[in-house]
Amino acid sequence: MVDWSGGNDTGKSPRRDAIWACVARLGRAEAPQYLRNRSVAEDWLARLFEAEIAAGRRVLTGFDFPFGYPAGFATALTGKSDPFAVWHWLEDRIEDSPQANNRFDLAGEINRRFGGRGPFWFNGLKRDIDGLPRKKTGYENPFPDRRLAEEQAKGAFSCWQLGGTGAVGSQVMMGLPVLARLRRRFEVAVWPFEQLDKQIALVEIWPSLTLGAAPEDQIKDAWQVREVARTVSTLEPDALAEMLAVDAPEEGWIFGLGHEDRLRQASAQPPRLTNDCFALPPGVHWTPVQEALALLQERLSPVTGVEHLPVAAATGRVLAEDVTAVRSNPPLPNTAVDGYGFSGGKAAGVHRMPLAEGRAAAGDRPGVVPSGTAVRILTGAALPEGVDTVILQEDVTVSDGHIAFHGPIKAGANTRRAGEDVAQSDIALTQGTRIGPAQAALLAAVGLAEVPVRKPLRVAVLSTGAELVEAGEAAAPGQIFDANRPMLLEMVRRFGHEPVDMGRVPDDRKVLAERLHAASKTADLILTSGGASAGDEDHVSALLTEAGAMTLWRIAVKPGRPLALGMWAGVPVFGLPGNPVAAMTCALIFGHPAMVRLAGGAWRAPQGFEVPAAFQKNKKHGRTEYLRARIREGRAEVFASEGSGRISGLSWAEGLVELPHEAAEIVPGTLVRYIPFASFGL
């Protein structure tokens, strides 16, 4: 996306009102480029087009100025209604250098052909130009003031106005010649005048169509091109095609006009993951668990969209942004106990004070208590003016309209300061926090009725293997029941995501490919089990490898075989081993944190703790081992068999013992790390 300029060279250091451009792919924007003049911009665009054409990629290139003038102008100027005739007419006559250009003179020349009072107006130069009005007084336009597009786009400027804040006329005059040259040099299609059947498309944009004000600390033009590029690059091909289906053969059109809501929605979408996001450094054979986790943490980012929900409907969701307190908690100083309030601390000894009329209870508007008197006050009541200290009712005797008590008592005793919990405008909860009951209470307490949260992560679960039949169906000899699917679906649900049951597929690539496709249309992540290694019947890894987007992660872990991590149609795929014990362990150790990240949560290692072992084991160096375990009498017991086919052991266990990468000799009493299933959200 390019933000054009009709002016002169803007100097070495980045500034606003220069030319700015930004490249984005799949919702990820690169750094905005500062292009100090049109010749630099033209070179930059040419180099970009060359590189993208060579790489076989398509480029939708947006420019923020009209590609055509209001109806009738092209014919009047060139004898043809063809907008490109205007492009060439201008290209032949515009003289452009970084220091100066002839746009105002040329505008005057055009005006003189049509009576000398329009269509162009505004003169940025000191000297007068014959036929070019400086202001709209005396201005007469033989053509429509606006194109059909500008009639619909609220706030858009007329292309006849050559200067003043927001004007676009100069950009058109100084931009079209550059586009005309690029069009000759490269195979490009210009929207909406031509079929978009070339690798490069030129499209008219207007960032203000959907963007609000730029953040204060950023250069507006840089921010705008970045936002538009990011947004347009997230659009699905179908949506893009719909937005591009426009008929405006002479005047041109503004991309997205009439689809503003859809664009705004798209701009709230997070970027998709790239195809190489699971690539491993070359030469790696067995990756230690901690390194594999660090890689996942680094590579994965949230993939779910954002919506605003009332707090009651937002529980179970993850905060998409930091949220700040609308009101302090407590909003006013108040009393923590039932008792009597007065002003100031009191020294040791007996005190007697007259009791004021009435009382202060929770919910009362704070009144005033005369100095030297005490007031009856009840827990939660805002402190009346003249009260900053409260004495417990149990420590007081009341008689004859007076209270009596023993000092000393400190000033401020038994009261809560305003905002002592959370002050107004403080961050109440940070982005990535999952909203549970406690968080719902806090949000409500600080006056947040609605919060920005991530949409639920949809996780497709798919079992693969010719041997699998559904539990309850007749099983032929050699067949087994699909145990992984019910397990993984429930794990996903308990992790707080939305499981999508994609059933079973036999060891058949075509069927598997179709199923992955169906899953990629509805889910944000696909979990498969089985067929993930490098054997003859390991079709998950074979297919993903064919698609060019898979890495077999050989992780030094037991139980577990390689994890096949890849991308299918832009959706990450976690290929878990088929073995139920390995599938569950890998889903806990690698799948759980990965899902937290994709769902927008904060990365966190599962909380384990050291307990004495109730078992004995010699562990070899070179891999991390997870044993099915539970705590009994304060010691970690492990399941009798480490055999990874023992599904019953998963059920027996309540957590995992994690034995680190290094060798270890464990005897009863040795401290080992125990991670309860609850630490993973199970």
Ligand code: AMP
């Ligand atoms: P694989 O990873 O496909 O080589 O499978 C490894 C082992 O796990 C084989 O013994 C499979 O039969 C078994 N297995 C694969 N998928 C499942 C499943 N969904 N339920 C139970 N066992 C499975």
Ligand code: MG
């Ligand atoms: Mg298999």
